[in-house]
Amino acid sequence: MAQKLARSSYSRPTLIVARDLLGKYLVRRIGRSFLIGKIVEVEAYRGSIDPASHAYRGRTPRNAVMFGREGHPYVYFTYGMHFCANIVTEDPGKAGAVLLRALEPISGISRMIVNRKKKERKRNPKRTDDRSLTNGPAKICQAFRIGRKENGIDLLGRKIYVTQGESIKHSEIERSQRIGIREGKEKKWRFSLKGNRWVSEGGRKI
Numbered sequence: 458m459a460q461k462l463a464r465s466s467y468s469r470p471t472l473i474v475a476r477d478l479l480g481k482y483l484v485r486r487i488g489r490s491f492l493i494g495k496i497v498e499v500e501a502y503r504g505s506i507d508p509a510s511h512a513y514r515g516r517t518p519r520n521a522v523m524f525g526r527e528g529h530p531y532v533y534f535t536y537g538m539h540f541c542a543n544i545v546t547e548d549p550g551k552a553g554a555v556l557l558r559a560l561e562p563i564s565g566i567s568r569m570i571v572n573r574k575k576k577e578r579k580r581n582p583k584r585t586d587d588r589s590l591t592n593g594p595a596k597i598c599q600a601f602r603i604g605r606k607e608n609g610i611d612l613l614g615r616k617i618y619v620t621q622g623e624s625i626k627h628s629e630i631e632r633s634q635r636i637g638i639r640e641g642k643e644k645k646w647r648f649s650l651k652g653n654r655w656v657s658e659g660g661r662k663i
Contacts, residue, residue: 459620461613467527471546471553475501476648478544480625483560485601485617490568492601494560494591495622498649498656500635502543504552509641512552522609523552530617532598532608539595540604544612544619558636558647560591561655562600569600593657625650 459482467474478496485492502510504523511520511533522531523545531543531554543554562569569590591597598604603617612618635647636657649656 459622462528462619462621464528464613466619467544467546467612468548469546471501471503471555472646474544474546474553475499475555475646476627476630478555478619479630479648479650480623482563482620482622483557483597483601483617484620485565485603486615487568487602490565492565492569493563494597494601495563496557496559496619497561497653498559498647500556500558501646501648502554502556503646504547504554507641507644509635509638509644510552510554512554516552520552523554524550525609527553528612529609530603530607530612532603532605534605535595540598541594542598542603542607556594557597558594559649559653559655559657560597561653562587562590566590572602573599575599588654592655 478499481496483494483496504510504512507513512523516524522529526549527545527547529545531545532540534540543556546553546555566587573590591600607617610616629651631649631651632645633647634642634645
């Protein structure tokens, strides 16, 4: 299996980390099973200088992980039903984070489908196809079974981590406005792989 990203990979400026995460592999270990997805879409959030960031108004019990050490997931609950996962960046106290918006499923797809169906059965009884498995931040958490227990664990551990993946050229990266926010809409801090079919519906340019 590919080498895990080092702590130093996350300690850099948030915008740089966000771009560099494209093409890397998110790995989730559950027992003896491995779920793997290629990161194809992310959004950067820059703490106290970013009104769209959960950390903009300072530290709270909810966002405390963002103010901690880099290389840990900040997992939050939203709309009373979904979890979303970020990766904490920069030095402790700066509260930078990169939201995982979409993954391209690589391995463990049948397990991802089962995980998604358990969450979606009541709302959407139709079959979950591979394109819709992980093309959104809440879908990623459902498919990879990421929730409150995973908030703040170490990405250099064995449970969840990011590995080296495919080499991505700058010309392959699309930069655009972030999605679903009220403030900071002018910032083009969303990064995605051009033409990738797993980029989220809200993030795909028409």
